[in-house]
Amino acid sequence: MEWNAQPDGLPPAVLLADVAASLAASPGHRGALVKWVDGWAQRSGLTAAVARRRAARRESAVDPDIPCCLIVAVEPARDGSGEIVVRPWLNTVPGHWDPQPGEPATTTLDGLGEAVERALQQGARLWSAPDAPDRTGREQPAYVEFVLPYDLLNHDVAGLRFRIGHGRPLPLGLKYGVHLRSLERMRTDDAVVRQQWRDRWHSLRRHGVTVHGWTGADAQRLDAWQTALAGEAGRTAVVLDAPADTPALEALKAAIAEGISLAIWDRRGAFIEERREVVTAVFASVPIAAQIPMAIHRLRKKAVDPAQSPDLLGRHIAFFWDDPTRLVDIHTDDGDPADEEALA
Numbered sequence: 001m002e003w004n005a006q007p008d009g010l011p012p013a014v015l016l017a018d019v020a021a022s023l024a025a026s027p028g029h030r031g032a033l034v035k036w037v038d039g040w041a042q043r044s045g046l047t048a049a050v051a052r053r054r055a056a057r058r059e060s061a062v063d064p065d066i067p068c069c070l071i072v073a074v075e076p077a078r079d080g081s082g083e084i085v086v087r088p089w090l091n092t093v094p095g096h097w098d099p100q101p102g103e104p105a106t107t108t109l110d111g112l113g114e115a116v117e118r119a120l121q122q123g124a125r126l127w128s129a130p131d132a133p134d135r136t137g138r139e140q141p142a143y144v145e146f147v148l149p150y151d152l153l154n155h156d157v158a159g160l161r162f163r164i165g166h167g168r169p170l171p172l173g174l175k176y177g178v179h180l181r182s183l184e185r186m187r188t189d190d191a192v193v194r195q196q197w198r199d200r201w202h203s204l205r206r207h208g209v210t211v212h213g214w215t216g217a218d219a220q221r222l223d224a225w226q227t228a229l230a231g232e233a234g235r236t237a238v239v240l241d242a243p244a245d246t247p248a249l250e251a252l253k254a255a256i257a258e259g260i261s262l263a264i265w266d267r268r269g270a271f272i273e274e275r276r277e278v279v280t281a282v283f284a285s286v287p288i289a290a291q292i293p294m295a296i297h298r299l300r301k302k303a304v305d306p307a308q309s310p311d312l313l314g315r316h317i318a319f320f321w322d323d324p325t326r327l328v329d330i331h332t333d334d335g336d337p338a339d340e341e342a343l344a
Contacts, residue, residue: 017033018053068092088104143179147186158318178186182330195257208289209262239263243265263318264296264318280301
């Protein structure tokens with residue numbers, strides 16, 4: 001946008017009008033924009049350049065699994081202040097991954113909901129299709145994905161409250177698909193970790209969910225548990241106890257190191273068998289892995305109803321969904337307190 005014209009001679013305003021034409025819902029608007037662009041190109045001798053740009057856009061791959069998305073990276077200052085640095089990104093066009101950074105904010109965990117609410121207000125102005133249908137024809141909500149350090153992964157981000165207009169604050173998970181992601185893995189430059197992450201993800205997409213289970217007894221044999229996971233590349237998910245105690249947290253760290261992108265636990269602590277059966281039913285209810293986030297979203301929506309039991313798993317489920325093809329530039333700027341902590 002800072003250039004008067006691109007190398008092929010096309011000004012940004014002309015390119016913007018041509019892209020707007022392809023997105024216009026009204027045939028009248030679309031036709032008027034195309035006519036204006038074509039007329040300008042003919043007068044300027046740049047008809048061929050416009051044609052090349054249109055062909056390149058048509059060839060650009062559209063992935064129906066990429067949603068409108070708010071990504072929220074949260075990093076504690078770890079200086080005794082209790083402050084956290086919140087960095088948002090907005091992906092505003094479904095089908096394409098091009099997240100743009102928002103303004104970072106310094107707050108506390110108690111203020112995280114307000115920081116997310118401000119970012120959502122910006123997203124609501126920019127999202128081109130916040131309720132676009134998924135490949136099954138159902139409407140797909142925008143996602144809110146929290147990129148968190150290990151020690152915050154059990155924080156109830158789906159339960160954060162946000163306000164619409166003058167209404168009462170609502171749980172975030174009621175309106176949005178809320179996912180957890182790993183800050184440490186997003187930031188890593190370890191090539192082995194990144195390759196294992198991509199490999200497990202591709203296996204999940206191709207072959208579906210195969211769970212590597214964890215129970216309280218595994219706390220006494222964590223090395224054997226990780227060794228078994230490392231030796232079975234076809235395992236694409238873990239279901240485990242809440243990573244609030246040391247053994248379960250170490251198991252989650254091991255799973256992330258081994259490339260696992262899908263993990264589910266009960267934030268309250270031990271994941272008892274009858275509640276694990278609910279997760280098994282969720283996995284069985286969708287034909288492809290890409291629909292798991294929507295299945296978890298429906299589970300949460302049903303549980304929010306005040307008439308339902310407060311013990312329903314949907315109120316307490318933690319959903320780790322960490323797509324290695326959808327990265328953000330998680331590295332902080334020089335001089336940021338989070339940088340000093342990372343270096344320390």
